């Protein structure tokens with residue numbers, strides 16, 4: 398299936414990935430008819446005047462019905478989420494995103510949507526497989542038996558399952574990607590929902606600007622992750638939507654680093670060396686997580702490959718420009 402002749406809806410378009418996705422689709426000549434988010438338009442990370450920008454609570458079935466009217470393709474990215482600092486302390490709010498997914502699936506089925514993309518997460522994977530910083534990359538089947546991240550991960554796994562059954566029982570074609578920690582310009586870098594790449598960039602910029610040589614790291618710095626640059630996430634999202642497999646698939650970089658190595662890279666970009674203090678009681682999540690890309694490589698002959706150093710350089714520069722702009726008189 399090719400997207401070019403379809404009418405597209407992007408949900409969560411006021412957020413980081415959704416905002417990029419709208420622009421990416423428009424640049425590819427795709428007919429994005431509508432973009433929806435619960436936030437006031439002024440708070441959207443990005444917005445385009447070329448599409449109908451609708452402010453609505455997609456937890457409500459009526460709003461989902463209005464949003465899916467005259468639409469062929471749905472990208473469902475709306476969720477109440479964030480980095481470890483948010484998901485560890487807001488499990489009920491994370492789980493309430495089930496209302497968005499449930500109502501979006503029902504409205505899509507009823508309004509004749511042809512294809513439904515669901516943004517799932519690496520947080521669906523069994524915690525038992527992520528205990529060691531000495532990481533074995535996660536294959537798609539490692540989500541079962543189920544023991545995902547508390548709150549957020551359970552909601553994602555349940556909603557993946559709903560997609561499967563809406564396809565089996567109602568014929569709604571669903572595509573599911575498991576995003577692995579996505580970062581880049583226009584991402585959240587303060588306020589509590591930021592993830593490690595943006596948080597570390599912000600902290601290094603703050604230290605540099607204030608002349609401090611101190612930085613606080615959550616955990617002991619030995620936790621390992623892979624981080625996916627936004628451009629790879631966008632390319633993969635489109636390819637998975639257009640492809641014919643409805644099985645959940647990893648969409649993540651396999652370039653594994655410890656948080657200490659992440660800090661090393663950001664320091665290098667900034668040209669500073671800071672003294673680290675480790676907050677051991679801070680939200681930490683799993684010890685080690687990486688993406689096994691065997692499946693996506695076989696399916697698309699492609700995997701995310703933008704190097705962390707290159708992606709972080711662009712992210713650091715964007716966050717620095719935002720922070721400098723906000724202190725200018």
Ligand code: NAD
Pocket residue numbers: 408409410411412413414415433434435436453454455456473474475476477478479497516517518519575576577578579580592
């Ligand atoms: P984001 O928080 O920047 O964007 C999500 C958007 O959804 C926000 O703008 C928010 O206002 C909106 N939203 C929340 N509740 C809503 C509601 N009731 N009605 C309408 N809109 C609502 O997050 P993101 O980083 O852009 O992530 C997009 C999707 O990808 C999410 O589903 C997220 O769970 C998933 N994901 C992201 C990552 C990542 O690293 N960024 C990793 C795994 C999965």
Ligand code: GDD
Pocket residue numbers: 478479480481482484518519520549576577578579591592593594596597613614615616620622656679680681682683
């Ligand atoms: N957020 C944040 N801020 N994390 C920090 C910081 C900091 O200042 N310092 C160190 N860390 C550590 C955290 O303790 C955690 O061990 C690691 O960096 C990664 O944290 P996050 O980037 O916040 O989250 P995550 O990788 O555990 O999970 C994220 O990715 C999932 C998909 O891979 C979350 O955003 C999930 O919502 C997402 O689904």
